[in-house]
Amino acid sequence: MTASRILRPVIALAVLAALGILLWFATRPPPLIVQGEVSANRVDISPRVSGRIAKLNVDVGDNVEAGAVIAVLESPELTAALHMTEAALSVSQADLARVNSTRPETIDAANAELAAAAADVTLYQEESARQTRLITTGASTQAQAEQAARNLEAAIRKRESAEANVRLVVAGSSKEEKALAAAQVEQTRASLNQQQVNVSELTIHAPISGQVTTRVAELGENFSAGAPLFSIIDLQNPWFTFNLREDLLRGLKVGDDFDVVVPAIGPDKTAVKVTMINAQGQYATWRATRATGDFDLRTFEVRAVPIKSVDGLRPGMSVIAAWSER
Structure with a gap:
């Protein structure tokens, strides 16, 4: 009788405990699961x-x-333009070489003109001296002596002109002409580089x-x-992306780790690290202000990368994360 009295409360307590446990399991909210997808560059x-x-x-x-x-x-068209520019560069380079040098034949001709002018000066010097001697003896007139002097002066001027021409021929083109020719070469070379590109x-x-x-x-x-x-x-560097309401981001920061499952690969968990938390431009449609009397909740993109390499990941695959267990 005594044992029966003791067992009754114990059994009652056990039944109440079992009912409490069943009630706790029945009323406990289901675990929050979030879904994302695999992405890649x-x-x-x-x-x-x-x-x-x-x-x-x-x-x-x-x-x-x-x-x-x-x-x-x-x-x-591009090939023809390249050939045309190559030819234009050859022309500009030849023109630059021309203005920077003088043909030996041109120098020889200028020296020949100078030699002829110098010979004329010598000739007219002798003629002028002869006329001066003759005028003292009366064998020549003053007019003839003056004409010989004028001829000598003209010969000297011609020799000076020939000397200047030799200097000009040896020096070649002017600095301005050389600079212009060099600039044309550089311009054509730049055009050629562009055509080659x-x-x-x-x-x-x-x-x-x-x-x-x-x-x-x-x-x-x-x-x-x-x-x-x-x-x-780029399949070598995939990442996982989740679009989450901001109320689900409590305590989450860049650098945090959590586990995900990729159903297409298998049930094994994959550890990932958060690399970005970025606000999206739209609001979460399932939590509107007028429906709840609360403020709007924005959607954020959470991006994470696998800590270890995972074979077989493809963009578009679904990713599951038990968010309540994070």
């Missing part, structure tokens, strides 16, 4: 010059290394290592500058 590749697709080296799904040639364009842009290189996800280019098709040809994603 994507680069859209466009030509800087217009041209026709002459060669395609990659297709959708191909993995490429940074710097690899993925396409080649052709442009007869334009032609080099006909070869399209992969700017990053990654996988080709889009190919718009078709062989033989014309594309203008800036038109997209390929898209490449």
Whole structure:
């Protein structure tokens, strides 16, 4: 009888405890699960010059290394412009060489003119001296002596002119002409450099290592500058992005760690680190002011990167995080 009296309260307490536990589990709020997705850098590749697709080296799904040639364009207009500029540079360089030098034949001709002028001076000097002697003996007139003096003076002036011409020929063109010719060479060389850059842009290189996800280019098709040809994603550096209401960010800061699960890969948890918390431009539609009488809650983008490399991550895969367990 005594044992029965003791067991009854114990059983009652056990039943009450069990009911309390069941009630706690029944009323406990479910764990908060947030969903995000895998993202990665994507680069859209466009030509800087217009041209026709002459060669395609990659297709959708191909993995490429940074710097690899993925396409080649052709442009007869750019090639012709390059050849024209090369010819113009040759012409300007030849003109610069011309103004900076004098042909030996020109110098020889100027020296010959100077020698002839010097010979005339010698001749007229002798004639003037002879007329001076003759006039003292009466064998020549004053007019003849004056004419000989004028001839000598003209010969001297001609010799001076020939000497100046020799100096001019030896010196070549003026400083202004040389400067102009040099400037024309530099201008043409700059134009040639630009044409060479334009032609080099006909070869399209992969700017990053990654996988080709889009190919718009078709062989033989014309594309203008800036038109997209390929898209490449960087699969080596993916990240996870979540769009969360600001009331879910309590205590979260850049550098924090938490675990996520990528269902497409498996049930294993992956540790990630928060790298960015950035406000979005819109408001969370499920928490409007008029519906709750509270203030609007903005949506923030939370970006995190895996602490360790995870194989198989692809942009667009879903990511699950038990936010209440963070």
